Amino acid sequence: MDAETETLALAIGRRVRDERQARDWTLDRLAAEAGVSRRMIVNVEQGAVNPSVGTLLRLSDALGIGLPALVEPRAVASDLVKVTRHGAGAALWSGERGGRGVLVAGTETPDVVELWDWTLEPGERHASEAHSTGTRELLQVLDGELVIEVGDATHALAVGDALTFPGDVDHAYANTADRPARFSLAVFEPGVGTTHREAGS
The missing domain is CATH 2.60.120.10 (Jelly Rolls)
Known part of the structure; x- marks a missing residue:
């Protein structure tokens, strides 16, 4: 993985772990809800893989947060407008x-x-x-x-x-x-x- 991909993978891993723990879900529970392997969940949470869009969709749907929430910084309640600069997606x-x-x-x-x-x-x-x-x-x-x-x-x-x-x-x-x-x-x-x-x- 290049540096940009690695940074994104680590950020996604932290968000998945935080969302899973906020629900008091085990790795096995998230794996079952998302229909992916426990090993994949572990790898995603550790930022050790660059998961496919399909895997990210399965995880975000299972967690009930949507794909954008997995990859974008957490929104502040007062932020009604968000700008994504060219090249920052x-x-x-x-x-x-x-x-x-x-x-x-x-x-x-x-x-x-x-x-x-x-x-x-x-x-x-x-x-x-x-x-x-x-x-x-x-x-x-x-x-x-x-x-x-x-x-x-x-x-x-x-x-x-x-x-x-x-x-x-x-x-x-x-x-x-x-x-x-x-x-x-x-x-x-x-x-x-x-x-x-x-x-x-």
């Missing part, structure tokens, strides 16, 4: 050829909105498993060409094209062209944490 995905998925901003629970800045180099593809029920995604291609797979359907997009689709089915973003593609992505995940609160967890 959390790079949560890196492609084999240099592509990046950067979470640049997000809102708090229960209805979480994430704003992403994505770049896919030629030949790169990012597959995403289905998010929680009711999740919606909106994206717009800013540069290059993009292929979006939603369930069994494929959608080819060019610069300026936009797409809205359900994020609660398996989906993927791919660059099959010969130049980089950049797109802005918004993810709306309603009711984060309400399942656990209703269950009395």
Whole structure:
């Protein structure tokens, strides 16, 4: 891991541990709630791994805090406006050829909105498993060409094209062209944490 990734991994690990301990959950309990291994929880809390976006989503959903809360500094109650300066977002995905998925901003629970800045180099593809029920995604291609797979359907997009689709089915973003593609992505995940609160967890 480079220094930036290591710093982010340590910050995520501290937040996961703090949230788990605030609930008096054991490692096994969080592993069961999130559907990931106990070993992965230990590695995440120690900052020893750079977890996938899917793993981070599972953890944030299980903890009922939303993905932005895992990677952004804790909000102060009086902070109604938050500025994220250029280059200061959390790079949560890196492609084999240099592509990046950067979470640049997000809102708090229960209805979480994430704003992403994505770049896919030629030949790169990012597959995403289905998010929680009711999740919606909106994206717009800013540069290059993009292929979006939603369930069994494929959608080819060019610069300026936009797409809205359900994020609660398996989906993927791919660059099959010969130049980089950049797109802005918004993810709306309603009711984060309400399942656990209703269950009395």
